[in-house]
Amino acid sequence: MKNIGNHxxxxxxxxxxxxxxxxxxxxxxxxxxxxxxxxxxPLASKATHFPARAKRVIFLFMNGGPSHIDTFDPKPxxxxxxxxxGKGGKYMPSPFPFAQHGAAGIAMSSLYPHLTTVxxxxxxxxxxxTSTPNHEPGLLMMNSGAQQPIRPCLGSWLTYGLGTDNQNxxxxxxxxxxxxxxxxxxxxxxxxxxxxxxxxxxxxxVDPDKVIGHIxxxxxxxxxxxxxxxxxxxxxxRHLQVRDQDDQLEARIQSLEIAYRMQFEAKDAFDVxxxxxxxxxxxxxxxxxxxxxxxxRLVERGVRxxxxxxxxxxxWDAHGDIMDHQRDAGKSDQGMAALIQDLKQxxxxxxxxxxxxxxxxxxxxxxxSKGRNHHNTGFTMWMAGGGVKGGYIxxxxxxxxxxxxxxxxxxxxxHATILHLMGLDHTKLTYRYSGRDFxxxxxxxxxxxxxxx
Numbered sequence: 001m002k003n004i005g006n007h008x009x010x011x012x013x014x015x016x017x018x019x020x021x022x023x024x025x026x027x028x029x030x031x032x033x034x035x036x037x038x039x040x041x042p043l044a045s046k047a048t049h050f051p052a053r054a055k056r057v058i059f060l061f062m063n064g065g066p067s068h069i070d071t072f073d074p075k076p077x078x079x080x081x082x083x084x085x086g087k088g089g090k091y092m093p094s095p096f097p098f099a100q101h102g103a104a105g106i107a108m109s110s111l112y113p114h115l116t117t118v119x120x121x122x123x124x125x126x127x128x129x130t131s132t133p134n135h136e137p138g139l140l141m142m143n144s145g146a147q148q149p150i151r152p153c154l155g156s157w158l159t160y161g162l163g164t165d166n167q168n169x170x171x172x173x174x175x176x177x178x179x180x181x182x183x184x185x186x187x188x189x190x191x192x193x194x195x196x197x198x199x200x201x202x203x204x205x206v207d208p209d210k211v212i213g214h215i216x217x218x219x220x221x222x223x224x225x226x227x228x229x230x231x232x233x234x235x236x237x238r239h240l241q242v243r244d245q246d247d248q249l250e251a252r253i254q255s256l257e258i259a260y261r262m263q264f265e266a267k268d269a270f271d272v273x274x275x276x277x278x279x280x281x282x283x284x285x286x287x288x289x290x291x292x293x294x295x296x297r298l299v300e301r302g303v304r305x306x307x308x309x310x311x312x313x314x315x316w317d318a319h320g321d322i323m324d325h326q327r328d329a330g331k332s333d334q335g336m337a338a339l340i341q342d343l344k345q346x347x348x349x350x351x352x353x354x355x356x357x358x359x360x361x362x363x364x365x366x367x368x369s370k371g372r373n374h375h376n377t378g379f380t381m382w383m384a385g386g387g388v389k390g391g392y393i394x395x396x397x398x399x400x401x402x403x404x405x406x407x408x409x410x411x412x413x414x415h416a417t418i419l420h421l422m423g424l425d426h427t428k429l430t431y432r433y434s435g436r437d438f439x440x441x442x443x444x445x446x447x448x449x450x451x452x453x
Contacts, residue, residue, distance in 0.1 A: 042195045043171050045163045048423025053387025053452065054353040056299045057158065059307040060336060063180040064316030067362035067372055068380035069401040070325055073126050074098040074107050077399040078364055088373055089365035091400065095323065104391030111329035114337035120391040121340050123383040123451050127395020127404040130360050130411045133374040135181045135314060138359035141411050145440045149185040154415060155305040156189040156196040157440045158422060161429045166302030168265040170199035173303055175291040177204035178312025187307065191433040203291045269297050282338045289335030296342055299352055316358055319371045340384050353386025353421055364401040378404040387421050389453045409448055416445030
């Protein structure tokens with residue numbers, strides 16, 4: 001065999017051996033990746049499959065699993081069955097009183113005094129269910145539509161399918177003060193090009209000078225940086241050409257470009273001190289509430305999706321004492337209500353989809369004396385804005401809150417519905433990898449048209 005130098009790789013070997021027939025199969029597998037990777041602006045806004053109801057998503061993620069029967073799904077029958085055996089323990093009624101709120105009379109527990117003021121904006125999904133009552137597969141399913149850490153997440157699919165409206169900021173931002181169970185795989189791009197991975201920001205302290213490290217070049221002015229980057233990118237493109245459009249290298253090239261552009265807008269986006277004192281006061285203190293304010297600032301600047309994790313680890317995992325929900329709801333209630341109010345008064349709520357929930361719910365039975373275990377056969381999430389019906393309750397669990405029994409909605413159905421609201425047909429948003437077409441909903445998913453306004 002002739003000397004083919006240091007740049008020889010398996011793709012080139014297949015091309016140069018057997019008259020190139022070996023490359024035919026491989027090229028079919030790589031065709032769509034190459035097309036995406038060679039797009040000069042992979043985050044540029046893209047056309048929808050049909051008119052969209054929502055343009056952007058804010059996902060308020062309560063990692064650990066909040067209890068449906070203690071928040072948005074009252075079960076008075078639990079009092080009648082209190083102390084009698086059920087699956088995994090004895091039935092335990094909620095210690096939190098429920099009341100109806102808003103013109104629609106949405107039942108909500110005392111955990112959310114601020115959120116009750118926007119009850120008529122909420123679309124309560126009481127018939128959610130998922131595949132597994134364990135954190136790792138539950139988190140992966142809710143975020144990526146699969147129980148194994150090998151699939152792209154919702155935010156990556158959205159930015160792949162739609163791009164983003166602001167080329168100076170990432171299309172998908174994740175605000176997480178630490179690391180939940182599973183970690184970065186929850187906002188990973190997997191086999192999609194790297195430019196679609198979520199940008200993780202530790203929002204434990206929202207300091208615009210520190211929230212994104214090394215984003216500001218203190219040595220060179222912008223004009224000199226641009227000349228240097230142009231030279232570097234020319235070399236990178238030459239390097240890319242002899243490596244058959246390597247996706248990882250292409251992702252690196254794109255990340256250099258967006259990093260250069262971010263230094264002019266990212267600091268401003270994260271600087272909440274630019275808000276009025278009234279707005280800052282409306283959102284309240286604390287990392288989650290301030291994260292809600294940052295999310296509003298990001299989406300109004302054209303970021304496609306922002307996901308806010310409630311805290312480090314699994315804070316909503318109330319095995320020992322369900323009264324822990326009082327702490328966690330108390331730290332998130334004001335910010336969520338303010339986010340809805342703020343978006344509405346700015347004219348952004350109608351095309352901004354807000355989603356609230358965790359990876360599953362919690363049992364109607366007690367774990368120990370005061371806690372609740374994981375529960376996947378029936379739980380609650382809610383949406384607001386973005387084309388969904390406000391003041392509306394979708395589906396139901398049985399009288400004890402064990403199983404979703406009316407208008408059942410699996411996570412695959414939730415994902416299909418989110419994509420539909422964003423103008424995407426979940427069966428057509430595909431990416432070819434390893435010889436097959438993948439999609440967020442795999443071979444499942446039905447759009448819940450009943451929740452659409």
